[in-house]
Structures are given as structure tokens and as C-alpha cells.
Amino acid sequence: MTKHSTDLKTLLRDPSLLETRAFVGGEWVDAADGATFDVLNPARGDVIAKVADLSRAEVADAIDAAAQAMKGWAARTAKERAQVMRKWFDLMMENQDDLARILTAEMGKPFAEAKGEIAYGASFIEWFGEEAKRVYGETIPGHQSDKRLTVIRQPIGVVGSITPWNFPNAMIARKAGPALAVGCGFVARPAAETPLSALAMAVLGERAGLPKGILSVVTSSRSSEVGKEFCENHLVRKLTFTGSTEVGRILLRQAADQVMKCSMELGGNAPFIVFDDADLDAAVEGAMASKFRNNGQTCVCANRIYVQAGVYDEFARRLAAAVDKLNVGDGLEDGITTGPLINESAVEKVEEHIQDVLDGGGQVVTGGDRLGGLFFQPTVVKGVTDNMKVATEETFGPLAPLFRFETEEEVVEKANATIFGLASYFYARDVGRITRVQEGLEYGIVGVNTGIISTEVAPFGGVKQSGLGREGSRHGIEDFLEMKYICLSI
Numbered sequence: 001m002t003k004h005s006t007d008l009k010t011l012l013r014d015p016s017l018l019e020t021r022a023f024v025g026g027e028w029v030d031a032a033d034g035a036t037f038d039v040l041n042p043a044r045g046d047v048i049a050k051v052a053d054l055s056r057a058e059v060a061d062a063i064d065a066a067a068q069a070m071k072g073w074a075a076r077t078a079k080e081r082a083q084v085m086r087k088w089f090d091l092m093m094e095n096q097d098d099l100a101r102i103l104t105a106e107m108g109k110p111f112a113e114a115k116g117e118i119a120y121g122a123s124f125i126e127w128f129g130e131e132a133k134r135v136y137g138e139t140i141p142g143h144q145s146d147k148r149l150t151v152i153r154q155p156i157g158v159v160g161s162i163t164p165w166n167f168p169n170a171m172i173a174r175k176a177g178p179a180l181a182v183g184c185g186f187v188a189r190p191a192a193e194t195p196l197s198a199l200a201m202a203v204l205g206e207r208a209g210l211p212k213g214i215l216s217v218v219t220s221s222r223s224s225e226v227g228k229e230f231c232e233n234h235l236v237r238k239l240t241f242t243g244s245t246e247v248g249r250i251l252l253r254q255a256a257d258q259v260m261k262c263s264m265e266l267g268g269n270a271p272f273i274v275f276d277d278a279d280l281d282a283a284v285e286g287a288m289a290s291k292f293r294n295n296g297q298t299c300v301c302a303n304r305i306y307v308q309a310g311v312y313d314e315f316a317r318r319l320a321a322a323v324d325k326l327n328v329g330d331g332l333e334d335g336i337t338t339g340p341l342i343n344e345s346a347v348e349k350v351e352e353h354i355q356d357v358l359d360g361g362g363q364v365v366t367g368g369d370r371l372g373g374l375f376f377q378p379t380v381v382k383g384v385t386d387n388m389k390v391a392t393e394e395t396f397g398p399l400a401p402l403f404r405f406e407t408e409e410e411v412v413e414k415a416n417a418t419i420f421g422l423a424s425y426f427y428a429r430d431v432g433r434i435t436r437v438q439e440g441l442e443y444g445i446v447g448v449n450t451g452i453i454s455t456e457v458a459p460f461g462g463v464k465q466s467g468l469g470r471e472g473s474r475h476g477i478e479d480f481l482e483m484k485y486i487c488l489s490i
């Protein structure tokens, strides 16, 4: 891999999108004490920016500003807010290439994939700008002749948002879209690894006409302090989080003290099942898409690949052949399909899972080795059994473990044997089997003969310990509204 420094500003058509100050109350600010934290390019290891490192007190200022700005923003009509959201969408798409280069530089995913994320993120801004115009109330036949009953829905209040590094644009957009569209104030704390994408979104949001203070981006290396401020500040009425189940539990415990409404999009352990009546080429294509998207660093990636005995060896052969065509490298360079992992611990987790398979008698079909830095060979292993770590732990990397199974009943039981319940996938052609399996899988999302399920028009979220609530779709707006029952006596 070529190792050279990243002069990101020279790569941008509009260098002003590369913002390193925090966005608080409509102002671009350095930390009061001048503190900064480094943002690294995971492909090259160099520091690409030094970003304002805010304290908890400065986060509180952003919350105050959001509460103040809400008064005017919520008073606008849904159509007026939608016009600003639409402008924001247009600006994100006009600046798609620059936003993608910033995203690739700080997170590592290849430029083409980063462009896809920008479009995916922008789609939530567009979708919820429109959806907010359809937040209807209701009238209810009175229980007494002198009573007139109505139900109205109003913005829940100031929203605190904590998002991960794996989708630095889309995970914020999937929350900010509905929250802002219905009139909420929104304070976003992006992961310390990837703050630049969020800041660039705020630059464009300001240009689109978001009023001062309604959106803040509070960059900070002190994630737990920010989380505590969100959970303890009584002006915050909603906490929305995407990340690990472990951190989700911490936040839920903290939010319980003020009975705060929470949305949680947490970890997964997706089964990917290939039955013997599957279209094997389609199943390989789906496995590649699901497993190796974002270098395996998504909560909906296939984490366990179950293949029915009759097609196990052929599927393994075809999958390995497809994996060998992946091109690992620096995502800012042309022709790269697979970037680096986000950090050293992510690489070590992949190595740990592979070694555990080998220690248990499994074998590497292809890959299995580091490539220097944070790069790792996309890997297929076979002979994987239920007692191995990869059966219960999310790898979050480019490892495709193949489990063999005999019967439909067996594999559905094994697929469900996890505390997680976010995404699941299977390939089959028998309609009876498809019906039984799609209904039997205990997951919030089931992909049938497809490995990619993510879209703004459908409800995204998990059951069991994969989360609370849904994001996207007409359902995704509900979490940012409160229902009010009005009983009028005439």
C-alpha cells in the first residue's frame, strides 16, 4: 500500500467543507480551552485534521441553543421546514464527491462506496422532509355529548444523537432527518474517529437555511461525558444511539434516571442461510454484498454463513473465487473495492476469530492474513462450529465463516440462538420453505434472496438486544413525536 500523507483540502472542489471547528448554537467554534483531538486516515495512518474537543459544559450550551431555536423552528409549517430539508438534500447531492472524499479519508471505505453512503444519507433528509407534511392527528367520537376529543402530535423536544464511525454520514442523517423535519432541536455527537463528515453536513445544513442553534455538532473525544450530559440534561427529551449493544446498555441505564425516551440501533449477528434449492450464483453474490460491504463493518453484515450439506463444498468454492477478486487498498485510489479496518483492535478481532476457528479444527479457504497497517485479506473459513467465537460474537470485519447444516428446522433454531435480532438473510426457491423460514427467523429484518436490505423507505431496526425502535420509513418519524390528547368540553 502506498504510504503518503493526505492533504484533504487539495482533494476537494470546495475546501470550505473541511471544517474542524465544532458547530454550536449556529456558530463555528474552537473548544473554550483550545483542546483538539486528531482524526486519522486509517489507510495511511496520518493525521488528516485536528478537531475541536468540546467539554461537557459546551455540549450543554448546544442543548440550550437547540431548545431556544426549537420555538421558532417548530412554529414553522411542515411545508416550510420541508423546503429547507429539500435544499439540504440538494446541497448534499451537489457536493456528493467532496463529502465522499472526506468520508473515505476519515473512515477508509472506498470512494465509490462512500458516494453511495452520501446518497443513502441524503435520502433520509429528502424522505423525512416530505414525511413531516403527513404527520396527521385524529378526532375521536366523544364519550359525552358535550365533549370534543382530538389527538395532535408535536415534536418531542431536543434530541441528543450519538453515532458510530462506520457510516459517518448516513447514521446521523437517519436521525437528523426525521427529528429536524418535525421541528425538533438536534445535537449530534459523531464518533471521534469520524467527525469530519458530520461537520461537513452541518456546513451544508447551515447553507440550506437551518436556523441558528437548531442543529449542533459537538465534536469531542470524551464520549462518555457527552452521553452523560445528554442523559442528565432535562432539556433533552430524546436520546438516539447507533453503536454496540454494550454501550447501548450503558446509555439506557443513564437515561432511565429521567425516564428519557430512547431509540437504540445496536449490534447484530446476522445469519446468512443457503439452502440446497438456492440459486448458488445469486447466493454467492448476496453473500459478497452482505458480508464485505464496508469491509464487513456494518451491523447488518452476514456474521454466520450456514450452508446446507448438499451444496456446502460448491458454495465454498464459488464464494472463495469471488472473494479473491476483491481489491484491497487505499479507498482514495481508483479500483479499490475494500479499504482498511477502522483501527488496530478491529484487526485483532478478525485475527482472533480466525485463530479460534483454526484451533477448533476449521480451515482457511482463502485469505487469513494481515496486509500491513490496518489492511486485512478478505477471508473465507470452513468447518466452523457452534462452539466457536464467531458463532456468538460480531466479527465486524472481512471474515466469512461457513457452517454446515442438514435440515431447515436445525438451521432456523441455530440462526435464532443469539441475543441479537437485527438482520438475517436466506436463499431458497421453494415457496413453502421461504414462507416458513421468513416467519420463523427472530429478526427485525429478513432478506430473502438478497444480501442488501438498507433503504430509507423501509423500517430498519432489531428485536431482542439489537435495539429499540425503527429508523427510516413512515415509522421512523414516530420516535421524534409526542402524542397529545385534548378533551374539549363545550
Ligand SMILES: NC(=O)C1=CN([C@@H]2O[C@H](COP(=O)(O)OP(=O)(O)OC[C@H]3O[C@@H](n4cnc5c(N)ncnc54)[C@H](OP(=O)(O)O)[C@@H]3O)[C@@H](O)[C@H]2O)C=CC1
Binding pocket: 162, 163, 164, 165, 166, 189, 190, 191, 192, 193, 220, 221, 223, 224, 225, 226, 227, 228, 242, 243, 244, 245, 247, 248, 250, 251, 265, 266, 267, 268, 298, 299, 394, 395, 396
Ligand atoms: N449497530 C451498529 O450500527 C454498530 C455497531 N457497532 C458495534 O460496536 C462495536 C464497537 O464499535 P464502536 O464504534 O467502538 O462502537 P461503540 O458502541 O463503542 O461506539 C459507538 C458510539 O458511541 C460512543 N460511545 C462509546 N462509549 C460511550 C459512552 N459510555 N457514552 C456515550 N457514548 C459512547 C462512541 O464514541 P467514541 O468512538 O468516540 O468512543 C461512538 O460514537 C463494533 O465491533 C460493533 O459490534 C459499532 C458501530 C455501529
Ligand SMILES: O=C(O)[C@H](O)CS(=O)(=O)O
Binding pocket: 166, 167, 170, 171, 242, 297, 298, 299, 300, 454, 460
Ligand atoms: O449501523 C450500520 O451498520 C448501518 O445501520 C447499516 S445500514 O443501515 O447502512 O445498512
